[in-house]
Amino acid sequence: MNLSDLTALSIAELQPFLRRREISPREVLEALQARIAETEPRIDAYLSIDFDDALKQAERADVNLPLGGVPIAIKDIISVAGQPCTCASKILRNYRALYDATVIRKLRAAGAIPFGKTNMDEFAMGASTENSSVKLTRNPWDTSRVPGGSSGGSAAAVAAGAAFGALGTDTGGSIRQPAAFSGVVGMKPSYGRVSRFGLVAFASSLDQAGPLTKTVRDAALLMNAIAGPDPQDSTCLNETVPDYTADLGRDLRGIRLGLPKEYVIEGIDPQVRAAVDRAAAHFNSLGAEIIDVSLPHTEYAIASYYMIASAEASANLARFDGVRYGHRAENPQNLFDHYSRTRAEGFGPEVKRRIILGTYVLSSGYYEAYYARAQKVRTLIRRDFAEVFARVDALISPTSPVPAFPLGERSSDPLQMYLADIFTNAANLAGICGISLPCGFAKTEKARLPIGLQLLGKALDERRIFQIAHAYEQSTDWHKQRPPICGETSNVQRPTSNIQL
Amino acid sequence: MSETAELDVAHVAKLARLHLTEEETKLFQAQLGRVLEYAEKLRKLDTSAVEDAAHAVPIFDVFREDEPRTWLSAEEALSNAPRQANGLFVVPKVVE
Numbered sequence: 297m298n299l300s301d302l303t304a305l306s307i308a309e310l311q312p313f314l315r316r317r318e319i320s321p322r323e324v325l326e327a328l329q330a331r332i333a334e335t336e337p338r339i340d341a342y343l344s345i346d347f348d349d350a351l352k353q354a355e356r357a358d359v360n361l362p363l364g365g366v367p368i369a370i371k372d373i374i375s376v377a378g379q380p381c382t383c384a385s386k387i388l389r390n391y392r393a394l395y396d397a398t399v400i401r402k403l404r405a406a407g408a409i410p411f412g413k414t415n416m417d418e419f420a421m422g423a424s425t426e427n428s429s430v431k432l433t434r435n436p437w438d439t440s441r442v443p444g445g446s447s448g449g450s451a452a453a454v455a456a457g458a459a460f461g462a463l464g465t466d467t468g469g470s471i472r473q474p475a476a477f478s479g480v481v482g483m484k485p486s487y488g489r490v491s492r493f494g495l496v497a498f499a500s501s502l503d504q505a506g507p508l509t510k511t512v513r514d515a516a517l518l519m520n521a522i523a524g525p526d527p528q529d530s531t532c533l534n535e536t537v538p539d540y541t542a543d544l545g546r547d548l549r550g551i552r553l554g555l556p557k558e559y560v561i562e563g564i565d566p567q568v569r570a571a572v573d574r575a576a577a578h579f580n581s582l583g584a585e586i587i588d589v590s591l592p593h594t595e596y597a598i599a600s601y602y603m604i605a606s607a608e609a610s611a612n613l614a615r616f617d618g619v620r621y622g623h624r625a626e627n628p629q630n631l632f633d634h635y636s637r638t639r640a641e642g643f644g645p646e647v648k649r650r651i652i653l654g655t656y657v658l659s660s661g662y663y664e665a666y667y668a669r670a671q672k673v674r675t676l677i678r679r680d681f682a683e684v685f686a687r688v689d690a691l692i693s694p695t696s697p698v699p700a701f702p703l704g705e706r707s708s709d710p711l712q713m714y715l716a717d718i719f720t721n722a723a724n725l726a727g728i729c730g731i732s733l734p735c736g737f738a739k740t741e742k743a744r745l746p747i748g749l750q751l752l753g754k755a756l757d758e759r760r761i762f763q764i765a766h767a768y769e770q771s772t773d774w775h776k777q778r779p780p781i782c783g784e785t786s787n788v789q790r791p792t793s794n795i796q797l
Numbered sequence: 798m799s800e801t802a803e804l805d806v807a808h809v810a811k812l813a814r815l816h817l818t819e820e821e822t823k824l825f826q827a828q829l830g831r832v833l834e835y836a837e838k839l840r841k842l843d844t845s846a847v848e849d850a851a852h853a854v855p856i857f858d859v860f861r862e863d864e865p866r867t868w869l870s871a872e873e874a875l876s877n878a879p880r881q882a883n884g885l886f887v888v889p890k891v892v893e
Contacts, residue, residue, distance in 0.1 A: 640815060648821065709828075
């Protein structure tokens with residue numbers, strides 16, 4: 297096959313070529329390198345790439361392993377031994393990870409090749425990747441718009457064919473929302489399903505790492521590799537990992553899907569709403585039953601989320617003190633000055649805002665009013681989900697109320713940016729799993745912007761969510777659409793010879 | 798109950814060991830004032846009979862065997878230090 301077509305393939309489509317030794321892992325990497333050279337000047341998805349190291353990995357890759365010889369991009373908040381891990385922050389500009397995160401160790405054990413680190417909102421705080429201290433990443437569907445965030449680099453790279461798959465992290469929507477904005481699949485696993493060891497901590501009770509991929513099957517393949525217990529993360533659940541691909545292809549008869557009435561809000565873009573309504577009708581035609589449900593505490597989720605996430609962030613970021621690693625201010629007057637200026641010089645505006653907010657809600661006199669109250673509301677939100685999941689297998693909603701917005705449009709108004717997480721925050725508070733997959737396009741004057749459909753499932757029910765998402769994906773062709781950055785034609789004919797899907 | 802008007806960004810910045818310029822202080826005061834105003838809705842909910850959820854998945858007492866194993870060498874642990882000497886982190890003098 298033509299090597300330049302390679303990068304349009306999904307992981308599952310690429311693997312037969314690797315396993316039949318029609319192409320080598322080295323050739324795959326070289327094709328990817330050429331593709332990245334083309335796309336990177338236009339989307340800026342990567343913060344660092346180490347092809348030399350990747351080629352060494354490719355030489356010893358065992359293509360018969362579950363992800364043998366498949367290059368994977370990694371959000372720059374996940375430790376890859378010997379590589380930078382900057383969190384897109386000045387405070388970690390010169391930091392290199394000394395060990396592999398558990399998810400990286402597991403990816404390597406499955407034969408995958410981590411080769412590059414992707415751009416993100418600084419310390420994963422943001423919904424547009426505009427909070428990166430390094431550069432803006434652009435949406436491959438319309439380069440005047442954001443790719444979403446915080447895992448915006450990972451999403452843009454996958455969408456542009458500049459990665460076969462990527463890892464991101466999701467604290468309040470940071471995998472699902474950029475997946476929606478960039479037209480790819482993104483899965484946030486249940487809390488505790490995937491180890492957090494080696495992730496730079498943002499909000500420890502909410503953070504989860506997960507895959508961003510071109511297809512649902514690819515996301516399931518990556519989850520097979522990264523999920524599972526880890527003695528180095530006490531919050532990682534000691535539960536066996538099912539084969540997440542096992543139910544792909546099963547039909548939806550008997551599946552019950554809930555439409556939360558609270559998710560029909562003012563401010564949803566009409567094209568987003570229409571696309572999700574069509575998706576619901578489509579599920580119905582596939583045999584699923586659609587049921588109206590209620591999550592009565594939805595309107596409190598964002599407030600609860602930002603209190604809890606900021607509180608945990610302020611505690612986690614206390615470790616950046618200029619002593620053991622990271623930036624250090626010059627010529628301190630005293631210890632207080634050393635800490636205060638080190639942190640002032642190292643952190644960007646959004647991170648500073650959240651440290652202030654988090655410190656405030658944890659401080660004496662305000663703890664009960666904000667933090668403790670937010671945790672009680674968290675209990676109510678968990679109960680809402682527990683009640684509806686007694687009646688339905690999954691919930692469907694838009695991933696984001698709007699498609700990708702223009703660069704700069706929301707960056708000056710933090711509250712507006714926080715409200716963009718309205719459909720995604722609650723899943724993190726409740727610890728349940730969720731996926732975003734393409735379900736249509738919003739048309740603007742000059743571009744088509746992907747719309748994301750979110751499916752939420754109960755804790756540890758990823759296998760069911762993959763089954764439902766796959767059934768939808770395979771009976772639509774949204775996932776086959778390629779952004780204009782992938783060439784003149786927006787619907788690339790993929791090579792199909794002898795591919796077992 | 799406290800009021801959001803009580804948010805004193807300059808004071809909190811000291812608690813957080815985070816130097817802010819006057820401009821930043823003013824900007825954050827206004828922006829976070831709005832965020833806290835939005836968060837007021839949490840107080841309107843009756844939560845008197847509700848327990849806190851510190852975690853999404855309550856799991857307790859997770860132990861692993863306390864076994865020695867190889868981890869980073871001193872040299873590796875120091876490799877990201879802003880300053881180091883003689884196998885130690887060098888820090889500003891903090892006692893007179």
